[in-house]
Amino acid sequence: MKAKGKGYEAQIAESCVESNPVELITEVQVTPSSGSDSAALMPVLESLEKSGHKPEELIADTNYSGAKNASEAAGHGVNLCAPAPARGKPLPGVNYPVPADKCPAQRKEAGEWLKYREAQQPEFGEQYAPRAGIEGTNSELKRRHGFRKLRVRGGERVKLAAYFKVTACNLKRALGYWNLQRLKSIQAVEGAVAWV
Numbered sequence: 001m002k003a004k005g006k007g008y009e010a011q012i013a014e015s016c017v018e019s020n021p022v023e024l025i026t027e028v029q030v031t032p033s034s035g036s037d038s039a040a041l042m043p044v045l046e047s048l049e050k051s052g053h054k055p056e057e058l059i060a061d062t063n064y065s066g067a068k069n070a071s072e073a074a075g076h077g078v079n080l081c082a083p084a085p086a087r088g089k090p091l092p093g094v095n096y097p098v099p100a101d102k103c104p105a106q107r108k109e110a111g112e113w114l115k116y117r118e119a120q121q122p123e124f125g126e127q128y129a130p131r132a133g134i135e136g137t138n139s140e141l142k143r144r145h146g147f148r149k150l151r152v153r154g155g156e157r158v159k160l161a162a163y164f165k166v167t168a169c170n171l172k173r174a175l176g177y178w179n180l181q182r183l184k185s186i187q188a189v190e191g192a193v194a195w196v
Helices: 037-050 067-075 106-119 122-145 155-194
Strands: 008-014 025-032 057-059 079-081
Touching: 008 037, 008 122, 008 155, 025 037, 025 155, 037 067, 057 122, 067 079, 079 122, 122 155
Parallel strands: 057 079
Antiparallel strands: 008 025
């Protein structure tokens, strides 16, 4: 997949729960690179909901943040955890929020300030930390599965190739986990036999 402009990009969702033994890709949507990442959030969330994988919380990067996305996600019962863009951050020491009726910028900038302020809190950093895990998945898809340069043309073919590559990645992860569990059980049995 390419950078913004020509071509396509993939919107990827991955499970990230501590109790999960294997992190699997739960959703992939291929979109034109010229489109906004922000506009891609709700179709991904709706698809996750339809497939029975609706998360309680969706951790996303700044491109997916915004009041509209947060509100729509909340309407689906999902908490969107995404930092506000750094642009327009308030000057240190300014005592915001100013009441909207007295603020010349009105509620929009006050809301952005509150989101920025929230993102500076240590609790937000802990909540947002699992987001870094998807970068490893992006790298794995690009390096091990050739996700960056697909040898097909046209939207439908690109989608099909992306689905196959994501399926291969998930199978590899699941089989790796299964093999590890099998190896542990063999070692446990051999250890028990050695002590008899």
